[in-house]
Amino acid sequence: MLTNGLQCPKKTPLHATHLESNAKMTEFCGWDMPVQYSNGIIAEVRAVRESAGIFDVSHMGRIEFGGPGTKYFLGTVLSANLMALKIGRSKYNFICNKDGGIIDDAMIYRIEDERFLLVVNAGNTDEDLEWITSQAVDDSDCNMAILTNKTAMIAIQGPQAVAIVDDVTDGLASQIGRFRIATASFNGYVATLARTGYTGEDGFEIIVPADQGPDLWSLLKSVGAVECGLGSRDVLRLEAGLPLHGNDLSPSTNPFEAGFGRFVYSQAPGYVAGDALMQISTSESQRLLVGFKMIGRGIPRSGLRILSFLSDQDTCSVIGIVTSGTYSPTVDGGIGMGYVDRKYSEAGKQIVIDVRGRLVEAEIVKLPFYKPV
Amino acid sequence: MFPDDLKYSKEHEWVRINGAIAEVGVTLFAQESLGDIVYVDLPVVGSEVEQFAKFGEIESVKAVSDLFCPVSGKIVEVNLETVDNPEVVNVEPYDSGWLIKVELSEPSELDGLMDAATYESTLE
Numbered sequence: 001m002l003t004n005g006l007q008c009p010k011k012t013p014l015h016a017t018h019l020e021s022n023a024k025m026t027e028f029c030g031w032d033m034p035v036q037y038s039n040g041i042i043a044e045v046r047a048v049r050e051s052a053g054i055f056d057v058s059h060m061g062r063i064e065f066g067g068p069g070t071k072y073f074l075g076t077v078l079s080a081n082l083m084a085l086k087i088g089r090s091k092y093n094f095i096c097n098k099d100g101g102i103i104d105d106a107m108i109y110r111i112e113d114e115r116f117l118l119v120v121n122a123g124n125t126d127e128d129l130e131w132i133t134s135q136a137v138d139d140s141d142c143n144m145a146i147l148t149n150k151t152a153m154i155a156i157q158g159p160q161a162v163a164i165v166d167d168v169t170d171g172l173a174s175q176i177g178r179f180r181i182a183t184a185s186f187n188g189y190v191a192t193l194a195r196t197g198y199t200g201e202d203g204f205e206i207i208v209p210a211d212q213g214p215d216l217w218s219l220l221k222s223v224g225a226v227e228c229g230l231g232s233r234d235v236l237r238l239e240a241g242l243p244l245h246g247n248d249l250s251p252s253t254n255p256f257e258a259g260f261g262r263f264v265y266s267q268a269p270g271y272v273a274g275d276a277l278m279q280i281s282t283s284e285s286q287r288l289l290v291g292f293k294m295i296g297r298g299i300p301r302s303g304l305r306i307l308s309f310l311s312d313q314d315t316c317s318v319i320g321i322v323t324s325g326t327y328s329p330t331v332d333g334g335i336g337m338g339y340v341d342r343k344y345s346e347a348g349k350q351i352v353i354d355v356r357g358r359l360v361e362a363e364i365v366k367l368p369f370y371k372p373v
Numbered sequence: 374m375f376p377d378d379l380k381y382s383k384e385h386e387w388v389r390i391n392g393a394i395a396e397v398g399v400t401l402f403a404q405e406s407l408g409d410i411v412y413v414d415l416p417v418v419g420s421e422v423e424q425f426a427k428f429g430e431i432e433s434v435k436a437v438s439d440l441f442c443p444v445s446g447k448i449v450e451v452n453l454e455t456v457d458n459p460e461v462v463n464v465e466p467y468d469s470g471w472l473i474k475v476e477l478s479e480p481s482e483l484d485g486l487m488d489a490a491t492y493e494s495t496l497e
Binding site for chain 1 (some may be wrong): 408409411412414430432433434435437456460463
């Protein structure tokens with residue numbers, strides 16, 4: 001199937017590498033991506049928690065913004081306080097519609113005074129671009145360049161990740177602090193190194209020109225990084241208490257009820273979602289996104305109902321819905337996130353998950369489920 | 374890959390006959406497609422099953438799949454090993470990874486199942 005001359009599903013620069021490694025592939029947001037490699041998802045999760053894993057994240061949208069009006073313009077569409085974002089640093093933030101609903105969650109990096117890199121979810125890249133460009137005006141004085149198809153992006157995560165990258169970059173990587181970004185030339189590579197990630201572990205997300213992707217992947221693999229796919233990526237982010245847009249976040253949820261109000265600055269001049277978010281921040285959310293651990297036997301899955309027992313009536317009422325769930329090898333049990341009515345949202349609260357007709361006990365816990373020492 | 378002494382269903386279950394008892398599990402192909410098994414939901418001993426009806430669920434990290442019984446009869450034993458160590462289904466799908474034992478009510482149903490060669494040919 002062809003769309004605009006591009007074959008569907010799309011292939012990242014590392015596609016052939018994944019096939020050579022016998023990865024199990026699947027279509028994800030229009031891209032042909034690896035779900036897992038030969039040793040399976042659990043082994044990959046363990047590798048990231050114990051040493052280092054590499055992920056092909058080239059499918060994620062990478063957009064660069066530059067020009068004298070960039071900081072001001074991005075302030076009209078992002079929830080981050082860009083005045084407080086220093087050069088070389090990053091902020092997790094939300095792209096919200098004018099009602100405060102979440103179109104996407106994203107990372108914004110400040111590369112120079114008026115030059116920023118925005119990294120967004122693969123599944124929302126088109127919507128993000130449409131929304132952002134719709135907010136531009138004639139005198140925005142900000143240029144946009146889409147880097148996605150010209151680059152490869154590899155995430156390396158785990159307790160050994162920084163050491164591995166430092167070794168490969170002859171000591172440049174360790175000079176980049178956590179959550180910071182810098183460019184580096186090493187060994188013939190010209191790379192942007194962002195010390196960020198989606199697993200809760202330390203590590204880097206490395207951007208190189210597309211044609212350098214396969215060699216960089218092989219290089220990292222040769223010094224011990226384990227190939228990891230989307231399956232383990234989803235387990236790791238859930239263990240780290242990180243949300244997934246499409247599951248835990250959507251245009252019908254706002255950052256405050258999701259528990260991420262600290263990433264919202266509603267007062268940037270001209271911020272399109274400013275009024276709505278300001279209003280939401282001053283009122284009490286009816287429901288809240290919480291994490292929970294299974295006590296009984298069963299694995300929570302997205303879409304399952306959350307119930308609470310009313311002890312004096314011995315009946316249960318529906319108090320929420322699961323938005324993400326999986327088996328976590330790191331905590332050896334079922335874990336999940338979901339929205340529950342505010343009054344049932346405290347850590348320690350016992351809840352019940354309706355696992356396709358079986359009622360299984362669970363307990364609300366403070367996130368993350370796992371934090372590296 | 375697919376032992377000759379077993380019979381197979383199109384839902385990727387196998388059957389081993391010991392007199393009037395059928396031992397049931399999922400094939401190598403099934404466990405490979407599913408990936409790491411993290412949970413098995415088995416029926417209560419004593420319950421009745423019908424051929425090709427759902428008798429339980431098997432979960433990998435990413436997904437839940439139904440289990441369909443290749444034979445009709447009464448469940449006389451379930452493999453409790455799969456409760457504590459579900460990965461045994463990946464490691465030994467035809468041996469220690471067995472799931473249930475069924476006392477056959479209709480032995481002639483076995484004729485409707487595939488032999489190893491026929492099952493393997495359906496996978497190509």
